[in-house]
Amino acid sequence: MKKLLIVVNVDWAFISHRLIIAEHAVRNGWEVYVATNDTGRAMEIIDKGIKFIPVNISRSGTNILQEIRTIFQFYNIYSQIRPDVVHHVTFKPVIYGSIISKLLGIKGTLNAISGLGYNFTSNRRGFVQNMMIILMKFGFRQKNLAVIFQNEDDYREVLSLGVINKNNKINFIKGSGVNLDLFRYTPPVKKEKLQILLPTRMLWDKGVAELREASNILKHKYRDSVMFILSGIADNDNNAGVSDKYLKDWEEPNYVKWIGFVKDMPEVYSASDIVVLPSYREGIPKSLIEACAAGRPIVTTNSIGCKECVDEGINGYKVPIKSTVELAVAIEKLILSESDRLIMGKKSREKAEKEFSEITVVNHHLKIYNNLLNIDWVKK
Known part of the structure; x- marks a missing residue:
């Protein structure tokens, strides 16, 4: 053998x-x-x-x-x-x-x-x-x-x-x-608040600090209509690991929630409306190909690895690395347009079926x- x-x-x-x-x-x-x-x-x-x-x-x-x-x-x-x-x-x-x-x-x-x-x-x-x-x-x-x-x-x-x-x-x-049967396309569920998901290990190189700043920029307009969900472990064994304290300090009732490691990620994507990953560089991030399979619009950076997962304006938006204002603007575009979220989500699924x-x-x-x-x- x-x-x-x-x-x-x-x-x-x-x-x-x-x-x-x-x-x-x-x-x-x-x-x-x-x-x-x-x-x-x-x-x-x-x-x-x-x-x-x-x-x-x-x-x-x-x-x-x-x-x-x-x-x-x-x-x-x-x-x-x-x-x-x-x-x-x-x-x-x-x-x-x-x-x-x-x-x-x-x-x-x-x-x-x-x-x-x-x-x-x-x-x-x-x-x-x-x-x-x-x-x-x-x-x-x-x-x-x-x-x-x-x-x-x-x-x-x-x-x-x-x-x-x-x-x-x-x-x-x-x-x-990505398992296209496990990560199925599901239409976004109507709910009181839009859910913006960051699905990744909590590392500085994943753009955690940039998303925190972007969420602060958007807070005064959308704290009553949007919820940021952070799904991933605090990887304390990694040199770039974000501390538990930082994540807990970022949490805010009814606006930012850190849910840590979740085994049933298809359910997490299904509950989301927008997926965000402001990473500095990747190979091809598994979180974004899963987001594509689940049929969700994506906001990411034009960094190595991330840019391969998004066709600009088709299934999401790409912003410069470490650009908090541009990140907030791209997220806001999707917050304001239900039709864009739906169309881009379907394009994400098509991309997953074709490439991932x-x-x-x-x-x-x-x-x-x-x-x-x-x-x-x-x-x-």
């Missing part, structure tokens, strides 16, 4: 973005292992017939001793499992895992670069970033390595860093896809796995 090892920072991110791929790999004859941090959701993975390996991957900080321990954990896991294909997701698994797979001669390596993340926002470039680039260059120089990018901008940036080489097989996949189908993403991944082993793949 072919062995597939997926390495990702944390279990909930795997469940949200890659579980469906692993499930289909199992159905197609792969023995699948997942190595990730266990935050208490391991059984959700094990129940799908996937072997779970707990590993301590720090998502913040650069404690050298901790990083060395992580590298040794990777080495031991790869040595014991001897996977045919290893799939790395997010930067530390990509960097450390590529080096280990190269040293051990793993048959096929797949690196998913879903946005360059915190370390490459706001023109951050210092010793840590330069070391990451050096390590990536070394790890990527192997004969049978494929890379997945979610957008052309990330590909061009990584290419400019000299990380990509002629042997790497480049693939473009628009995000992790989960099954298309799954099939593309399975094809890559098999191509790394020079096996012809037939869908099952």
